[in-house]
Amino acid sequence: MTATGTDVSPPVYIGSERVMGFLADHGRERLRRLTWLRVLALGMLAGAFITTGAFLSVLLSTGVASEGPARLLQGLGFSAGFFFVILSGAVLFTEANVVLPAVVLGRRDRWRSVLRFWALAWVGNLVGAAVTGHLIALATHPSPGTVDQLSRIVAAKTSTTGQGLGAWAALVVSGPLANWLVGMAAFLATMGRTLIGKYIPVFLAVTAFVSAGFQHSPANMGFFSLNQAFVGGADVGALLTWNLLPTGLGNIAGGPIAVAALLTWAHAPRPDRDQP
Numbered sequence: 001m002t003a004t005g006t007d008v009s010p011p012v013y014i015g016s017e018r019v020m021g022f023l024a025d026h027g028r029e030r031l032r033r034l035t036w037l038r039v040l041a042l043g044m045l046a047g048a049f050i051t052t053g054a055f056l057s058v059l060l061s062t063g064v065a066s067e068g069p070a071r072l073l074q075g076l077g078f079s080a081g082f083f084f085v086i087l088s089g090a091v092l093f094t095e096a097n098v099v100l101p102a103v104v105l106g107r108r109d110r111w112r113s114v115l116r117f118w119a120l121a122w123v124g125n126l127v128g129a130a131v132t133g134h135l136i137a138l139a140t141h142p143s144p145g146t147v148d149q150l151s152r153i154v155a156a157k158t159s160t161t162g163q164g165l166g167a168w169a170a171l172v173v174s175g176p177l178a179n180w181l182v183g184m185a186a187f188l189a190t191m192g193r194t195l196i197g198k199y200i201p202v203f204l205a206v207t208a209f210v211s212a213g214f215q216h217s218p219a220n221m222g223f224f225s226l227n228q229a230f231v232g233g234a235d236v237g238a239l240l241t242w243n244l245l246p247t248g249l250g251n252i253a254g255g256p257i258a259v260a261a262l263l264t265w266a267h268a269p270r271p272d273r274d275q276p
Contacts, residue, residue, distance in 0.1 A: 012197065014190065019191055020102050023098065023190060024103050034091075043091045043092075043121045043127075045090040045124075046092040048129070049084040050085070050219060050222045051225055052084070055222075058146055059142070060074065060076060060077045061074045061149060063145055063149075071210065075206055082185060083189075083199055086189050091117075091124065092121065094218055094254075094255060095183075097179055100114040100117060105260060105264045125217075129218070129225045130221075132222075133226040134228075136229065142230070150231075161239075161242040169246075171242075171246040172250040175215055175247045175248065177254065178219075179254030180258040182251075183259035183260070185206055220243055
């Protein structure tokens with residue numbers, strides 16, 4: 001954006017062709033600086049934020065009869081948790097699905113360290129979600145309508161439990177779609193130079209995946225932990241086998257392929273034109 005005369009005002013956002021480079025530098029610094037214990041701790045923090053966002057999404061949508069406004073409010077609530085992750089530097093499994101492949105695609109680190117980071121992030125998210133869900137249950141007393149709303153959301157997410165290989169595969173397919181949108185939220189938030197400029201794309205992308213009902217492993221961790229704390233009776237093994245694991249596998253495919261690999265390739269310079 002150019003002002004009058006020779007003055008040039010600073011850009012209001014980072015160009016999309018530069019974002020993968022920023023993400024690769026960010027990921028490389030994390031791999032270099034964070035010990036396994038710090039990754040686990042920051043993963044737990046991200047799980048806590050995501051669970052808080054899940055609880056807020058339930059509170060905001062309780063009593064809203066119309067499906068469209070209810071899903072919009074769920075997206076608003078859940079986007080708060082993801083935005084806390086972005087601003088705090090916490091480690092979210094699905095955000096790492098974009099940042100860490102950017103490091104490898106930029107030939108700045110090895111897959112072994114990336115896979116270790118991924119695994120620690122997933123475990124940390126799960127532990128953080130479980131602890132936070134129970135702390136929220138101890139600290140709050142939501143209305144019966146709020147608890148019912150939470151149960152309905154969890155029932156929708158687990159409706160295919162035990163229904164065979166086809167249902168399991170459908171969860172794997174849903175995972176990339178969720179992580180594609182979450183990955184784009186991380187990508188677009190990196191473009192923004194202001195807090196509001198970062199939050200708007202986070203809100204839009206997160207609301208899109210929440211409204212569509214795509215399966216997102218850390219989000220489900222948050223909802224499941226809350227439901228277990230308030231209602232109880234869940235089969236933890238079934239939740240892992242029939243939801244969190246297939247969803248997580250699908251999430252792993254979405255960010256690296258649909259965001260990191262695609263945009264790194266698309267924005268790479270052409271040697272025959274872009275080099276002097």
